[in-house]
Amino acid sequence: MKGRPEILFPLFAGLETLEGVGPKTARNLEPLGVVAPRDLLFTLPYSGVDRRLLPSLETAVLPATLTVAVTIGTHWPPAAKGGAYRIHVEDSATSFQLVFFHARGDYWKRQLPEGSRKIVSGRVELFDNMAQMVHPDFIVPEENASDIPVYEPVYPLTNGITQKLMYKATRATLTRVPQLGEWIDPSQKDQAGWPDFADAVIQAHHPHSDADLAATAPARERLAYDELMAHQLTLALARAKERRKKGRSSIGDARFRQRVLNGLPYQPTGAQTRAIAQITKDMASPHRMNRLLQGDVGAGKTLVAFMALLAAVEAGGQGVLMAPTEILARQHFEVLRPLALQAGVMLEILTGRDKGGERRAKLAALATQGIKILVGTHAVFQADVAFSDLRLAIVDEQHRFGVRQRLELGQKGQNVDVLVMTATPIPRSLALAQYGDMDVSVLDEKPPGRQAIRTALVSTDRIDEVIERLRAAMAQGRQSYWVCPLVEESEVSDLIAAEQRFQRLRATLGEGVVGLVHGQMPPNEKDAAMQAFQRGETKVLVATTVIEVGVDVPNASIIVIERAESFGLAQLHQLRGRVGRGQAASTCLLLYQAPLSASGRQRLEVLRATEDGFVIAETDLKMRGTGDLIGTAQSGVPRFRVADLEKQAGLMQIAQSDARKLLAVDPDLSSPRGKAARVLLWLMRQEEAIRLITVG
Structure with a gap:
């Protein structure tokens, strides 16, 4: 895949190429996450000021920002140095004062001669029962009324950046927005009533009322969807690449699994049975498994995991179960030992504590298939740990393991299937953002006998x-x-x-x-x-x-x-x-x-x-927001500029199915819509995804 398409060059040029932006302003914009004109497009106004022209201030509820036509009256220069310069003005029904500080000489006499007509716009407050507009934001002759925006967007600011500056910089950027091909499914776009990309950006920066600032406004929703679509395309490409990787078909004859099930004092729940079926089906296919097993506290993930490990052993291979801490690894070992005895399968544990001869003996048994199932901490990553035929790697508690470690584990064997278990119920929208590259099995029933x-x-x-x-x-x-x-x-x-x-x-x-x-x-x-x-x-x-x-x-x-x-x-x-x-x-x-x-x-x-963890997780997300929920630093959840994961979970779901559908019919993104999607990936800085697209 070639470099960034030329049509996007103006949006990725230096900030100083924008009119009115010098090196200092460019540096000041960095804390807002703005390093190229493209970032200004996605830095949307968060509120607005209504500057519609009113006939008079007479009935206004103060304080408020108001716009009105006035006749300029008497000037009162300050009595003492540094005092206020006041001008009496009258609108069609009442009078008030314009107030200026640090007035120089007769500047205001020249600018606002007595008897002239002006339109003034600014914040009006009552002071000693007199309405005052201190330092109006706009003062224009009546014939230039259109110079005052009817509804003025308000942008997020940072040190050294003013609203005026943001307004100018975003306007300069909007002139650079190209007409791009459409990457959204046409029926989706029509049904949602979304504008084209270029129109959406322009509309989002020119709100006409508070309604245009809502996440549900068509222009904003479209831009949020574009972000989510780019993210889901990246995950879908990663998933497709994983799926293209040759896996190994591991088909067991169920002899060990049956022994364990026969010995259980209870029947597995419907959810457990379903998850076991999904996992063993993945393992039997010639593609690599990359599945997330999500279950609430006490939903019985361990049994599901053990069944999968036994399927790997029945197929003639080995399995490994990794936990983030030694305490947990030992506990898994204690829980699984009686089940392994029942199945007649050799189970062992390996942690950082194993030293010398004991460690060497375990490693030798692993290399010769004496050990069929290994439970361990990340000590199993060490170079000298070699399996005879590793087919399944299970990782417990994903959030302690990065994607990189998932892959390292997969390299311990040939085309190892990977199953990740988490006991943290993740709200649907976050699961899609964080694990969109994986298939998901959910355990949403409690095994019998668990006490309330x-x-x-x-x-x-x-x-x-x-x-x-x-x-x-x-x-x-x-x-x-x-x-x-x-x-x-x-x-x-x-x-x-x-x-x-x-x-x-x-x-x-x-x-x-x-x-x-x-x-x-x-x-x-x-x-x-x-x-x-x-x-x-x-x-x-x-x-x-x-x-x-x-x-x-x-x-x-x-x-x-x-x-x-x-x-x-x-x-x-x-x-x-x-x-x-x-x-x-x-x-x-x-x-x-x-x-x-x-x-x-x-x-x-x-x-x-x-006691339903999924209900609790959704509530937590609504009340605390994404960042707090999982500690964004280590969460792997992307930061979106426009999209809001809490409020737009539904959009994320549509984006995921859309991305997967597009890649199913156009795996190398070579159709007109596929090419537009490539431009979207560049626009959204998804270089990771671009690397994943196979050339030709």
């Missing part, structure tokens, strides 16, 4: 009652978690909070029954504390959020989350899922510091009302 968890909101001034509640649970042989608040970003302050809570609970409940685990501990101490709790030696575990993902202690039936209002909803939901795993009725106590803000209470109420 009672959730209660408790103010922190009742903390003593809460501690007594834990004492009563201990007397019945039950265990509890106590999660400490997220203080600031620094781990040190989280640590102090946890240490203090640990000391206090130990003093109240007794030595030896309270454990502590936090992120700053050496891994072996952390594991020892977790294991003591898993074995039931400690009854209460004080923890920072290290326990949020996957830790399984069926005997724990209470979780206390301190300063719950400082956590995100999705994270609270994850934490709550640590209880309700055994036979006993379980409780989650959300301790909050009074007074709670209205939105803080609303968020915690959502948690009390539902």
Whole structure:
């Protein structure tokens, strides 16, 4: 694919090529994400000022920005140096004052001679019962009324950039917008009533009323769709490339899977059965699998994953399951060991802790297929780890692993199938933005026997009652978690909070029954504390959020989350899922510091009302916005300039199916619409995608 098409050159030239933009202004525009004229096109006004001409100010509700024709009256120069210069003016029904500071000599006498007619536009306020317009934004002769915009767009600004400058720079850029071929499906465009690209940009920068600023205004919606379409085309190209990669067909005879299913005390849910069928079908196909398994806390992802691993073994190969931490890897190992015994399949674990002879023995067994299924941390990435015939790699908790690591894992075997598991229910729009290159299986049912968890909101001034509640649970042989608040970003302050809570609970409940685990501990101490709790030696575990993902202690039936209002909803939901795993009725106590803000209470109420992670995630997205929800720095979710993922999830879905359809009929984008789509990719800076397009 050649470089950027010539038709786009003017939009990607230096900012200084725009009239009125010098090197200093260009530097000042950078914080707005503006480094080329093209970026100004997508920096849209966020509000507007109505400057329609009024007959008079008489009935206006002040303060307000108003435009009116006036006759200039008496001038009152300032009495003292630096005072206000005032001019009395009259419109058709009332009078008011124009006020100027730092007036020089007789400048205003010359500009606004007594008796002349002008149109003035600016903010009018009452001062000592007199209406005043201080430093009008516009003063023009009546015959030049059209110089004042009827509705003036208001742009986002940054240090050293004024509205006037933004207005001029965007107007200069609009003269460069070329007529481009259409990349949107014609029926989609007609049905939505969208303008062509060039018209859309011009309309978006020339709003006539507040309605034109809404995300649903046709011009804006079209530009949002263009951004989403370019992003989804990139993901669809990546997906198509993955799919073109030769995979290996892994077809098992179900003998191991059947043994495990026969031994289960319950039937798998419909959602589990469906997911297993989708995954084994992908594995049997000659293309590489790239699938996301999304399931709420306790939806039974582990069983689905194990079935997939067994299918790989039945087909004569090996499988690996990777977890982000050693605690989780060990836990997966403990959960899977009895199932592997039942199937009669050799399962082993490899972490950074394996050293010397033990490690060498495991590596030798891997290389000769003595080990069929390996559970591990990212230690399995190391160069000396070689499989005999790796067919399936499963990654647990995607957000800790980048796309790059997914690929590295795939290189450990020949055309390895990849399955990513996440316990974080992701709202549909974000899942499409982040994992649009993958196929998705969703587990949306809870396996039988999972207990409902009672959730209660408790103010922190009742903390003593809460501690007594834990004492009563201990007397019945039950265990509890106590999660400490997220203080600031620094781990040190989280640590102090946890240490203090640990000391206090130990003093109240007794030595030896309270454990502590936090992120700053050496891994072996952390594991020892977790294991003591898993074995039931400690009854209460004080923890920072290290326990949020996957830790399984069926005997724990209470979780206390301190300063719950400082956590995100999705994270609270994850934490709550640590209880309700055994036979006993379980409780989650959300301790909050009074007074709670209205939105803080609303968020915690959502948690009390539902245990459905998908509902919670959607609510969290609406209330907090994309960036906060997943910590944008490491989320892999793209930043859009016009599109709004929270409000335009539906558009993202249309863009995804449109992009996939276009590539299905025109894989190398060589039709007229395909060529237009290539221009779109360049326009949206999707160089990544452009590299993926195979030439010819």
